[in-house]
Amino acid sequence: MNTVFPEGFLWGGALAANQVEGAWQEDGKGLTTSDMQPEGIFGKVVRRKPGDFCIKDKAIDFYHRYPEDISLFAEMGFTCLRVSIAWARLFPQGDEPEPNEAGLAWYDKLFDELAAHHIQPLVTLSHYEMPWGLVEKYGGWASREVISCFERYARTVFQHYAHKVKLWLTFNEINMSLHAPLTGVGLQGNPGKTEIYQAIHHQLVASSLAVKACHELVPDGRIGNMLLGGLIYPLSCKPTDVFAALRENQNWQFFGDVQCRGAYPGYMKRYFRDNNIKLQIEPSDLTALSHTVDFVSLSYYMSGCATAEPELVEKLRGNILDMIPNPHLQSSEWGWQIDPVGLRTLLNMLWDRYQKPLFVVENGLGASEKPDADGKINDDYRINYINDHLVQAWEAINDGVELMGYTYWGPIDLISASKAEVKKRYGFIYVDLQQDGSGSLRRSRKKSFYWYQQIIKSNGAALKR
Numbered sequence: 375m376n377t378v379f380p381e382g383f384l385w386g387g388a389l390a391a392n393q394v395e396g397a398w399q400e401d402g403k404g405l406t407t408s409d410m411q412p413e414g415i416f417g418k419v420v421r422r423k424p425g426d427f428c429i430k431d432k433a434i435d436f437y438h439r440y441p442e443d444i445s446l447f448a449e450m451g452f453t454c455l456r457v458s459i460a461w462a463r464l465f466p467q468g469d470e471p472e473p474n475e476a477g478l479a480w481y482d483k484l485f486d487e488l489a490a491h492h493i494q495p496l497v498t499l500s501h502y503e504m505p506w507g508l509v510e511k512y513g514g515w516a517s518r519e520v521i522s523c524f525e526r527y528a529r530t531v532f533q534h535y536a537h538k539v540k541l542w543l544t545f546n547e548i549n550m551s552l553h554a555p556l557t558g559v560g561l562q563g564n565p566g567k568t569e570i571y572q573a574i575h576h577q578l579v580a581s582s583l584a585v586k587a588c589h590e591l592v593p594d595g596r597i598g599n600m601l602l603g604g605l606i607y608p609l610s611c612k613p614t615d616v617f618a619a620l621r622e623n624q625n626w627q628f629f630g631d632v633q634c635r636g637a638y639p640g641y642m643k644r645y646f647r648d649n650n651i652k653l654q655i656e657p658s659d660l661t662a663l664s665h666t667v668d669f670v671s672l673s674y675y676m677s678g679c680a681t682a683e684p685e686l687v688e689k690l691r692g693n694i695l696d697m698i699p700n701p702h703l704q705s706s707e708w709g710w711q712i713d714p715v716g717l718r719t720l721l722n723m724l725w726d727r728y729q730k731p732l733f734v735v736e737n738g739l740g741a742s743e744k745p746d747a748d749g750k751i752n753d754d755y756r757i758n759y760i761n762d763h764l765v766q767a768w769e770a771i772n773d774g775v776e777l778m779g780y781t782y783w784g785p786i787d788l789i790s791a792s793k794a795e796v797k798k799r800y801g802f803i804y805v806d807l808q809q810d811g812s813g814s815l816r817r818s819r820k821k822s823f824y825w826y827q828q829i830i831k832s833n834g835a836a837l838k839r
């Protein structure tokens with residue numbers, strides 16, 4: 375069997391604006407949902423006062439240090455870098471008629487720097503942040519108004535960057551809104567199911583309108599969706615547990631089903647009926663939804679289990695997504711269960727379901743680390759983690775799955791999303807930054823830096839199988 379990945383397979387890393395850029399108030403940028411949640415995507419909303427410290431305000435200062443970081447990515451051999459555009463850099467309040475030129479100019483510089491290093495950008499339109507102005511004024515995605523604000527933003531960037539960016543994604547982990555409604559759809563407080571699904575409906579319409587706009591304005595471009603690949607196994611082989619797992623998987627596949635098939639699936643209509651969820655869906659929304667994505671992208675960190683027995687759910691549910699832990703798997707320091715074979719299963723599952731090219735745009739291991747006496751970080755645990763996941767991705771390719779690429783999360787230490795921690799480090803590159811904001815921000819290479827370089831250079835042949 376061929377040991378290398380397909381020709382043209384994209385190798386690289388993935389970042390998000392609010393977790394790396396910093397410069398939270400520079401060049402006219404407006405406040406975002408991320409700025410208002412200094413403790414992370416599940417944290418409370420904090421009205422920021424001058425002088426309040428938040429680790430994300432400066433983050434790893436990518437806004438000023440991107441040339442150095444991109445040259446390090448190029449040294450590893452990246453052919454692709456996933457980044458996101460902070461919507462509020464371009465439309466500070468979210469509903470201005472015209473974009474902020476300074477915001478457009480910064481991303482121009484970023485894409486030019488990538489081009490100079492022959493690194494292809496993969497750009498997420500919205501990664502876990504939206505302009506706070508839209509939350510205050512319209513109640514976030516609860517309002518249909520936000521659809522046209524997003525469409526204006528999307529059309530602006532497609533028009534402006536069409537010659538520089540050919541690969542696009544709409545909303546990061548669109549299914550996460552079910553767990554973090556403020557981050558996902560800009561809903562404050564404790565919204566009910568109807569409110570959440572109505573906001574999700576508006577966002578799905580906006581995602582499809584962005585697909586349409588991309589096809590019009592970037593004719594040689596491709597646009598995908600982005601799903602949190604929350605693979606769920608039955609806790610036992612009891613038929614009721616198997617069905618519970620199917621239902622749990624449908625909870626997130628629903629988003630992909632709408633984005634790939636262009637309509638609401640029957641199981642979701644039933645769920646709405648059974649739960650008395652009545653959505654306001656305009657006839658024009660149904661036409662909009664028919665604009666389906668060109669490819670499916672996903673994040674994959676862990677798998678979980680489901681059972682039909684409520685007392686077991688109560689007793690066992692674990693990690694941030696409330697999944698039931700799998701007794702056969704080990705966990706990371708943060709309790710995320712490590713399951714490389716799950717990636718092969720997931721890729722096959724999505725390929726069978728959609729028959730569209732897939733792209734793993736996030737996968738990675740967060741660990742607490744500090745340099746040893748020689749200033750080195752020997753992160754063999756990370757090397758093993760990625761090796762084992764890439765081997766399974768390669769198996770999936772051999773199963774017949776069309777896989778466009780793999781962008782590791784995050785190739786440089788950054789601020790974690792769930793709890794805004796910097797001690798949860800993912801990088802091949804160490805950043806000297808501590809949780810209290812101290813540190814020189816100096817970048818240094820970990821052992822995995824050289825390992826990933828070899829993997830890319832050999833197009834996967836150097837993996838341990």
Ligand code: BG6
Nearest residue numbers: 390546547673740790791792793
């Ligand atoms: C994904 C997000 O959920 O997981 C990223 O798209 C996030 O933004 C990543 O950083 C890892 O999660 P965390 O909480 O460890 O940063």
